[in-house]
Amino acid sequence: xxxxxxxxxxxxxxxxxxxxxxxxxxxxxxxxxxxxxxxxxxxxxxxxxxxxxxxxxxxxxxxxxxxxxxxxxxxxxxxxxxxxxxxxxxxxxxxxxxxxxxxxxxxxxxxxxxxxxxxxxxxxxxxxxxxxxxxxxxxxxxxxxxxxxxxxxxxxxxxxxxxxxxxxxxxxxxxxxxxxxxxxxxxxxxxxxxxxxxxxxxxxxxxxxxxxxxxxxxxxxxxxxxxxxxxxxxxxxxxxxxxxxxxxxxxxxxxxxxxxxxxxxxxxxxxxxxxxxxxxxxxxxxxxxxxxxxxxxxxxxxxxxxxxxxxxxxxxxxxxxxxxxxxxxxxxxxxxxxxxxxxxxxxxxxxxxxxxxxxxxxxxxxxxxxxxxxxxxxxxxxxxxxxxxxxxxxxxxxxxxxx
Amino acid sequence: xxxxxxxxxxxxxxxxxxxxxxxxxxxxxxxxxxxxxxxxxxxxxxxxxxxxxxxxxxxxxxxxxxxxxxxxxxxxxxxxxxxxxxxxxxxxxxxxxxxxxxxxxxxxxxxxxxxxxxxxxxxxxxxxxxxxxxxxxxxxxxxxxxxxxxxxxxxxxxxxxxxxxxxxxxxxxxxxxxxxxxxxxxxxxxxxxxxxxxxxxxxxxxxxxxxxxxxxxxxxxxxxxxxxxxxxxxxxxxxxxxxxxxxxxxxxxxxxxxxxxxxxxxxxxxxxxxxxxxxxxxxxxxxxxxxxxxxxxxxxxxxxxxxxxxxxxxxxxxxxxxxxxxxxxxxxxxxxxxxxxxxxxxxxxxxxxxxxxxxxxxxxxxxxxxxxxxxxxxxxxxxxxxxxxxxxxxxxxxxxxxx
Numbered sequence: 001x002x003x004x005x006x007x008x009x010x011x012x013x014x015x016x017x018x019x020x021x022x023x024x025x026x027x028x029x030x031x032x033x034x035x036x037x038x039x040x041x042x043x044x045x046x047x048x049x050x051x052x053x054x055x056x057x058x059x060x061x062x063x064x065x066x067x068x069x070x071x072x073x074x075x076x077x078x079x080x081x082x083x084x085x086x087x088x089x090x091x092x093x094x095x096x097x098x099x100x101x102x103x104x105x106x107x108x109x110x111x112x113x114x115x116x117x118x119x120x121x122x123x124x125x126x127x128x129x130x131x132x133x134x135x136x137x138x139x140x141x142x143x144x145x146x147x148x149x150x151x152x153x154x155x156x157x158x159x160x161x162x163x164x165x166x167x168x169x170x171x172x173x174x175x176x177x178x179x180x181x182x183x184x185x186x187x188x189x190x191x192x193x194x195x196x197x198x199x200x201x202x203x204x205x206x207x208x209x210x211x212x213x214x215x216x217x218x219x220x221x222x223x224x225x226x227x228x229x230x231x232x233x234x235x236x237x238x239x240x241x242x243x244x245x246x247x248x249x250x251x252x253x254x255x256x257x258x259x260x261x262x263x264x265x266x267x268x269x270x271x272x273x274x275x276x277x278x279x280x281x282x283x284x285x286x287x288x289x290x291x292x293x294x295x296x297x298x299x300x301x302x303x304x305x306x307x308x309x310x311x312x313x314x315x316x317x318x319x320x321x322x323x324x325x326x327x328x329x330x331x332x333x334x335x336x337x338x339x340x341x342x343x344x345x346x347x348x349x350x351x352x353x354x355x356x357x358x359x360x361x362x363x364x365x366x367x368x369x370x371x372x373x374x375x376x377x378x379x380x381x382x383x384x385x386x387x388x389x390x391x392x393x394x395x396x397x398x399x400x401x402x403x
Numbered sequence: 404x405x406x407x408x409x410x411x412x413x414x415x416x417x418x419x420x421x422x423x424x425x426x427x428x429x430x431x432x433x434x435x436x437x438x439x440x441x442x443x444x445x446x447x448x449x450x451x452x453x454x455x456x457x458x459x460x461x462x463x464x465x466x467x468x469x470x471x472x473x474x475x476x477x478x479x480x481x482x483x484x485x486x487x488x489x490x491x492x493x494x495x496x497x498x499x500x501x502x503x504x505x506x507x508x509x510x511x512x513x514x515x516x517x518x519x520x521x522x523x524x525x526x527x528x529x530x531x532x533x534x535x536x537x538x539x540x541x542x543x544x545x546x547x548x549x550x551x552x553x554x555x556x557x558x559x560x561x562x563x564x565x566x567x568x569x570x571x572x573x574x575x576x577x578x579x580x581x582x583x584x585x586x587x588x589x590x591x592x593x594x595x596x597x598x599x600x601x602x603x604x605x606x607x608x609x610x611x612x613x614x615x616x617x618x619x620x621x622x623x624x625x626x627x628x629x630x631x632x633x634x635x636x637x638x639x640x641x642x643x644x645x646x647x648x649x650x651x652x653x654x655x656x657x658x659x660x661x662x663x664x665x666x667x668x669x670x671x672x673x674x675x676x677x678x679x680x681x682x683x684x685x686x687x688x689x690x691x692x693x694x695x696x697x698x699x700x701x702x703x704x705x706x707x708x709x710x711x712x713x714x715x716x717x718x719x720x721x722x723x724x725x726x727x728x729x730x731x732x733x734x735x736x737x738x739x740x741x742x743x744x745x746x747x748x749x750x751x752x753x754x755x756x757x758x759x760x761x762x763x764x765x766x767x768x769x770x771x772x773x774x775x776x777x778x779x780x781x782x783x784x785x786x787x788x789x790x791x792x793x794x795x796x797x798x799x800x801x802x803x804x805x806x
Contacts, residue, residue: 039643039708047705048642113575172516239451240442302450305442305779307765308710362710364767376708 003402009344010395016352017388021066021073023358023374024059024381029081033111035088036081040375043356047373049110053093055380057126060085062385064133070389079137086134086143088112093127101153101164107377119167124154125184132191151188155207158185175232176241182214183253190259212260212269215253219276225299226250226281240305245297247285248316254278255323255390258330270330278323282339285316290366291346293317310365314379317347318387325394359384406805412747413798419755420791424469424476426761426777427462427784432484436514438491439484443778446759450776452513456496458783460529463488465788467536473792482540489537489546491515496530504556504567510780522570524557528587531557535594554591558610561588578635579644585617586656593662615663615672618656622679628702629653629684643708648700650688651719657681658726658793661733673733681726685742688719693769694749696720713768717782720750721790728797762787 027044028036030051038055039048063082066073092112097103104123107116131147134140157165158181189208193201217234220227228244229237236242254277261269285293292312296304303309324340327333350367351359353374361379362371373379430447431439433454441458442451466485469476495515500506507526510519534550537543560568561584592611596604620637623630631647632640639645657680664672688696695715699707706712727743730736753770754762756777764782765774776782 041705048708050642107575109575114573115575117571117573168520170517170520172510172512172518239453298450302444303774303776305451305774305776307714307774310773311710365773370713371706371708371710373706373708 003399005341006395006399006402010392010399012348013388013392013395016348017385017392018072019357020359020381020385020388021078023356024385025077025081028059028375028381029084030110033088034084035108035112036085036381038375038380039377040373042353042372042374044374050115050377051088051108051110051112052377052380053089053105053108053123054126054378055375055382056085056089056093057123057128057130058380058382060089060130061126061133062381062389064130064137066385066389068133068137069393082134083138086130089127089130090143090146093123097164097166099164099166102150103165117166119165121154121157121165121181122184124150125188128154128188129191148192151192154185154188159210174237176237177214177217177230177232177234179215179218179226179228179246179249179253182211183249183256186211186215186256186260190256190263208260212257215257215277216272218250218253219272221299223276224280225284226253226277227299240298240302243299243302244304245281245284245299246295247281247293247297248295248313248319250277250281250285251293251316251323252319254281255319255326258323258326262330274327274331274336278327278336279339282320282324282343287312287365292350292363292365292367293320293343294365308362311370312350312363312365312367314351314359314361315383317343317351318383321347321387322390322394325391329394329398406802408744409798409802409805413795413802415751416791416795416798419751420788420795421475422760423762423784423788423791424481426759427788428480428484431462431778431784432487433513436491437487438511438515439488439784441778441783442780443776445756445775445777447777453518453780454491454511454513454515455780455783456492456508456511456526457529457781458778458785459488459492459496460526460531460533461783461785463492463533464529464536465784465792467533467540469788469792471536471540472796485537486541489533492530492533493546493549496526500567500569502567502569505553506568520569522568524560524568524584525587527553527557528591531591532594551595554595557588557591562613577640579640580617580620580633580635580637582618582621582629582631582649582652582656585614586652586659589614589618589659589663593659593666611663615660618660618680619675621653621656622675624702626679627683628687629656629680630702643701643705646702646705647707648684648687648702649698649719650684650696650700651698651716651722653680653684653688654696654719654726655722657684658722658729661726661729665733677730677734677739681730681739682742685723685727685746690715690768695753695766695768695770696723696746697768711765714773715753715766715768715770717754717762717764718786720746720754721786724750724790725793725797728794732797732801 027040030037035051035056036059037046038052041047060082063078067078092108093104094102095105095114103117104127105114106118106123108114128147128150131143135144189204193204217230218226220236228246229241231237254273257273257277261273287294293316295311295313296306296309298304320343324336328336353360358374360369364370430443433440438454438459439462440449441455444450463485466481470481495511496507497505498508498517506520507530508517509521509526531550531553534546538547592607596607620633621629623639631649632644634640657676660676660680664676690697696719698714698716699709699712701707723746727739731739756763761777763772767773
């Protein structure tokens with residue numbers, strides 16, 4: 001990929017980011033109750049008013065991140081929508097559990113009534129991301145404190161006692177190291193410490209290191225596979241759960257590790273991140289016949305039991321773009337840029353909707369649009385703009401250094 | 404469809420049932436711990452040892468039903484496997500909940516340790532089906548009593564107080580009439596009362612009638628749609644949940660209602676069952692482009708949010724075959740036999756695996772095999788053999804009356 005091609009892709013990415021932001025500014029704001037509609041059809045029509053807390057938190061975070069770090073998005077309407085989303089979250093998403101700890105709901109009605117609470121930590125994770133980033137924009141110290149308090153509780157659930165989550169302990173339900181947990185915590189450590197003083201950095205230093213070790217435990221089979229679930233002793237689990245691979249998730253972990261290795265100057269970790277979490281999942285996760293990344297695979301080649309295993313989803317491709325571009329920017333190895341280029345070609349020729357803007361989320365194995373909405377219970381204003389934002393910034397740096 | 408074609412299809416169905424029974428007899432028995440492996444690959448290999456209670460109960464039921472009612476399946480190995488499955492279920496599937504009520508687990512390890520408990524009633528439903536049918540074969544009165552006791556508890560959960568299921572009441576989670584609940588209860592009423600004296604029939608009479616009324620509430624939009632979820636006042640619910648259609652489920656409800664209408668001589672109900680629960684879901688659920696029944700649809704034509712909405716699953720086709728053949732046998736209307744014939748052609752040309760026997764479960768919208776296993780967490784020895792068994796018996800009657 002030449003400098004000219006890099007410049008072309010930066011231009012495309014920048015334009016695409018503008019289009020995506022415009023789409024959500026135009027269609028997703030609930031000006032009556034605050035917060036965001038996320039079930040949005042191909043042409044922008046809201047087809048369900050439920051408010052999924054993951055997506056509420058992510059949209060607040062993304063708006064604030066764009067507002068804070070990119071001059072062209074420093075617009076009052078973005079800030080106001082983020083603030084209204086923050087108010088909605090603080091008012092309705094936090095629910096007290098029976099143990100007296102704070103849980104976040106998973107799903108709310110349009111006006112904030114709790115529909116569902118998951119017995120996991122992810123709603124809380126996106127709540128923290130939202131509050132920390134929003135507080136950086138507004139300077140609200142109470143809000144940042146609240147983010148840290150929720151983080152303390154998360155750490156307690158993950159590392160000390162998970163009973164507050166409400167999941168009963170069952171004799172056949174063995175303790176599992178699921179990659180999502182240390183990944184999310186590492187992401188939060190990076191969020192909470194970014195640009196902060198040594199006190200905050202030190203507070204989360206051991207946790208960050210623990211997350212990295214937990215993620216590395218997913219390298220299995222003599223380094224030839226990343227498995228999504230392993231035992232807490234870093235051994236393989238039996239059955240489908242143990243053999244599950246999620247290439248997009250491994251690639252996302254890859255760039256989290258690359259950020260961490262850059263922050264701490266850890267060259268060994270950088271190498272492992274690139275070899276095992278970027279190149280390896282791309283090798284086994286890429287569909288040689290129809291192109292694109294599979295959603296799920298079984299490391300022994302059995303058919304996964306997830307009905308959607310062979311579908312091509314938008315977000316693994318977003319993660320792959322960030323991972324390869326970041327890996328290239330840190331090493332300048334041309335083969336990493338070649339892989340970025342391959343993923344870029346597939347992604348931009350399949351996911352964006354030229355007619356109405358934004359991206360389709362779910363394609364068949366052959367690359368046809370299988371579900372045509374732009375937002376749904378799990379697709380909001382997050383993976384697409386985060387990918388475009390990250391790639392634009394990396395390309396800015398790369399092209400600035402080329403001059 | 405001529406008498407000759409009917410005879411041909413009976414022959415095919417009979418052969419297919421033999422093949423399917425052979426497959427499960429050969430590959431699914433756990434001779435060490437009892438019960439059944441159900442995660443079975445294309446060629447019979449067990450790829451996961453977890454035991455899903457729905458499928459354990461269903462396999463016990465199906466084995467016993469075949470053993471009890473079809474001479475050629477009155478084999479000791481079938482009875483022994485069913486008994487071992489029953490022992491496994493009684494020993495491991497029943498777990499006491501915190502409220503002191505009996506809950507059934509959803510998933511067990513191979514040796515019976517509880518992995519997961521769902522906060523719904525379906526494991527209990529299949530437990531009851533298994534115990535009632537097994538007790539009919541073995542003459543075990545305690546077991547039949549146990550089935551009735553579990554049924555009493557189910558009725559209490561559904562009609563009086565569901566708090567024993569462990570699901571917290573949330574302000575945004577409105578009470579819903581989901582078609583699965585009255586369908587399952589009606590199926591159990593038919594199971595428990597079949598061939599029993601007036602005392603048992605009378606015991607469940609009001610419940611059966613209530614189930615029928617609850618099912619009929621799903622006829623919506625001036626009779627033009629069957630909706631999967633409605634409010635307890637029989638009105639439409641907002642959003643995706645309210646607009647959801649599941650054609651295979653409606654067709655299954657259709658033949659449950661046809662059985663009920665035949666039992667009670669209710670001609671009006673027979674007519675409603677055929678028009679609204681057999682013909683109507685076939686009209687809106689059949690893929691005009693690629694043939695086959697869609698899994699999910701949105702009544703207003705929005706894209707469903709279920710990633711698998713356009714896939715062609717084995718079980719809706721099984722239910723359609725039973726529904727149309729039963730409707731035809733009750734009315735002798737030729738258009739119902741034509742529809743049976745269409746579903747039959749698609750089903751038998753797409754689902755059976757000529758190489759290794761049994762049926763594939765999950766096809767793409769275009770009819771290609773998307774997941775090639777024969778058994779999984781939700782596909783066991785149930786829908787395929789029940790369909791073949793029901794159809795063979797109906798065809799036996801039809802052809803006997805033709806002579």
